[in-house]
Amino acid sequence: MTDLLPTARSGPALLIKGAPAEDTAHAGPTVARGTRRRLGPGRAVPFGRLIGPVLLVALWWAASASGHLDPRILSGPGSVLSTAADLVSTGRLQDNVLISLQRAGLGLLFGVTAGVVLAVTAGLSRSGEYLLDGPLQIKRAIPSLAMLPLLILWLGIGEQMKVTVIALGVAVNMYINTYASLTSIDSRYVELAEGLDLGRAQFLRKVVVPGSLPGFFVGLRLGVTSSWLGLIVVEQINATSGIGYMMFQAQQYAQSDVIIVGLVAYGIFGFASDAGVRAIERKVLSWRRTLAG
Amino acid sequence: MATHPGGLITTAPPAVRTTRLVRRFGDRVVLKELDLTVAPGEFTALLGRSGSGKSTLLRAVARLDHTVEGSGELVVPERVSLSFQDSRLLPWLRVLDNVTLGLRGPGARERGLTALEEVGLAGRDRSWPHELSGGEQQRAALARALVREPELLLADEPFGALDALTRIKMHGLLRELYERHRPAVLLVTHDVDEAVELADRVLVLEDGLISVDLAIDLPTPRSRRDARFQEYRDTLLTALGVAQPPLPTTG
Ligand SMILES: Nc1ncnc2c1ncn2[C@@H]1O[C@H](COP(=O)(O)OP(=O)(O)OP(=O)(O)O)[C@@H](O)[C@H]1O
Ligand SMILES: [Mg+2]
Numbered sequence: 001m002t003d004l005l006p007t008a009r010s011g012p013a014l015l016i017k018g019a020p021a022e023d024t025a026h027a028g029p030t031v032a033r034g035t036r037r038r039l040g041p042g043r044a045v046p047f048g049r050l051i052g053p054v055l056l057v058a059l060w061w062a063a064s065a066s067g068h069l070d071p072r073i074l075s076g077p078g079s080v081l082s083t084a085a086d087l088v089s090t091g092r093l094q095d096n097v098l099i100s101l102q103r104a105g106l107g108l109l110f111g112v113t114a115g116v117v118l119a120v121t122a123g124l125s126r127s128g129e130y131l132l133d134g135p136l137q138i139k140r141a142i143p144s145l146a147m148l149p150l151l152i153l154w155l156g157i158g159e160q161m162k163v164t165v166i167a168l169g170v171a172v173n174m175y176i177n178t179y180a181s182l183t184s185i186d187s188r189y190v191e192l193a194e195g196l197d198l199g200r201a202q203f204l205r206k207v208v209v210p211g212s213l214p215g216f217f218v219g220l221r222l223g224v225t226s227s228w229l230g231l232i233v234v235e236q237i238n239a240t241s242g243i244g245y246m247m248f249q250a251q252q253y254a255q256s257d258v259i260i261v262g263l264v265a266y267g268i269f270g271f272a273s274d275a276g277v278r279a280i281e282r283k284v285l286s287w288r289r290t291l292a293g
Numbered sequence: 294m295a296t297h298p299g300g301l302i303t304t305a306p307p308a309v310r311t312t313r314l315v316r317r318f319g320d321r322v323v324l325k326e327l328d329l330t331v332a333p334g335e336f337t338a339l340l341g342r343s344g345s346g347k348s349t350l351l352r353a354v355a356r357l358d359h360t361v362e363g364s365g366e367l368v369v370p371e372r373v374s375l376s377f378q379d380s381r382l383l384p385w386l387r388v389l390d391n392v393t394l395g396l397r398g399p400g401a402r403e404r405g406l407t408a409l410e411e412v413g414l415a416g417r418d419r420s421w422p423h424e425l426s427g428g429e430q431q432r433a434a435l436a437r438a439l440v441r442e443p444e445l446l447l448a449d450e451p452f453g454a455l456d457a458l459t460r461i462k463m464h465g466l467l468r469e470l471y472e473r474h475r476p477a478v479l480l481v482t483h484d485v486d487e488a489v490e491l492a493d494r495v496l497v498l499e500d501g502l503i504s505v506d507l508a509i510d511l512p513t514p515r516s517r518r519d520a521r522f523q524e525y526r527d528t529l530l531t532a533l534g535v536a537q538p539p540l541p542t543t544g
Binding site: 188189191192193194195196197198202206207210211213285287288 | 377384395423
């Protein structure tokens with residue numbers, strides 16, 4: 001407010017005739033308004049993204065502590081924590097988590113590689129587009145999990161099948177989004193590259209790759225999510241290890257606390273991997289000016 | 294020597310020569326056997342009504358029209374720079390990287406920094422394009438065009454999107470840079486005043502041919518209030534089919 005006064009004094013000619021003097025004080029909020037985009041979502045708070053999950057856990061804790069939650073339906077946070085500690089001290093949790101992470105990681109790796117290679121091939125050559133885009137758009141309409149019976153028939157029920165199912169889902173997400181982003185690179189930039197006599201390699205490095213990165217990251221985030229989804233499904237089919245297997249067993253013995261530990265593990269990895277991708281995305285795409293700022 | 298749908302291309306002086314250049318879109322013939330010669334170091338402005346084919350001609354000279362039907366012979370120098378109506382900076386490259394994009398050989402970075410300094414953008418080399426104002430973006434584009442030390446600078450309404458004040462400053466800058474580097478310039482513009490102020494020769498494109506070829510014999514810097522400036526301006530406006538009201542006689 002105080003820093004407003006000098007402006008008001010130095011520009012008396014701007015004051016509306018007949019307006020009462022104290023009206024200038026009301027200009028305060030008008031100045032403050034400039035600090036925030038009016039149609040944007042508002043200012044960012046550090047770790048604000050965690051508020052929701054923390055609130056949910058608090059609610060769960062309150063419900064079980066007050067006895068409103070039957071432990072046979074859902075164990076309280078306390079017993080889940082002690083079960084988790086047990087599972088960790090026996091090494092059972094780590095072993096299963098490790099094998100699950102390995103499956104998801106391999107699936108993600110193969111899926112991302114395949115998706116990007118397909119997208120670049122289809123995006124940069126006509127014959128690639130004609131050969132690949134049709135089948136992949138059709139594949140997109142069939143959920144990867146629907147291919148499960150066929151994949152089991154072909155690959156059996158071992159690790160190969162599990163990684164393939166995950167990779168398939170990831171690859172389609174990567175392909176669709178990277179391809180869309182790549183083909184929507186402004187043709188004026190292509191013209192610019194021609195005008196500057198860029199070689200093929202430079203054109204790829206300076207125009208195509210950065211131009212398709214936004215789509216690549218959308219695909220990667222969806223791909224990471226779909227890799228967890230695929231993991232959960234394949235681990236409940238004839239698996240003998242993994243978080244899903246651990247939960248499946250717990251279901252047989254009605255151990256809801258073990259199931260919760262499994263869910264939390266899935267949740268933590270899902271959340272952490274998405275946050276990781278977002279962080280990389282923010283860093284790599286720092287040239288973009290978006291609504292979320 | 295490369296072949297081209299538009300004809301034969303050789304690399305030799307003069308700066309530009311088109312011989313019987315034809316460009317057509319379907320049945321619509323935009324350039325009808327157009328002959329044009331621009332000498333090295335000559336600053337030429339190209340005027341013409343909207344849709345007369347100015348951009349088509351410029352894109353042909355820049356060899357960016359692979360997909361356009363046509364014929365004729367085209368001679369252009371080896372180093373050609375093109376600047377567009379929009380600044381066309383790549384949003385994901387910092388200003389300096391935009392300027393040095395495609396620059397080969399050692400010292401590219403230093404040359405880029407020098408070019409930025411020349412257009413008054415020293416210290417902005419690490420900025421993203423969206424952090425520059427419209428005029429600054431256009432200046433960065435000018436730096437990108439000049440850092441290649443072109444023998445021929447093609448500019449398609451480079452100031453079209455700028456406000457009047459920024460335009461005036463850019464005119465001064467362009468003329469200054471031209472006098473320092475002396476490329477041949479082919480500047481497409483809608484603005485008759487801009488053409489007379491900047492160019493040493495003004496062409497009017499009409500019905501697919503050069504209908505007016507006017508040498509501007511005025512010392513630089515030029516004043517728009519100069520009587521001879523007005524004469525050139527009126528001649529060109531008449532050629533463009535804009536009826537001129539008689540000048541009010543002022544003391
Ligand atoms: N890609 C295209 N396909 C079909 N017709 C085109 C194409 N490009 C240009 N034309 C036509 O060619 C003619 C000349 O276009 P051009 O862009 O060269 O005009 P211009 O003189 O640059 O106009 P302006 O001053 O408005 O920019 C126009 O009639 C236009 O409709
Ligand atoms: Mg044009």
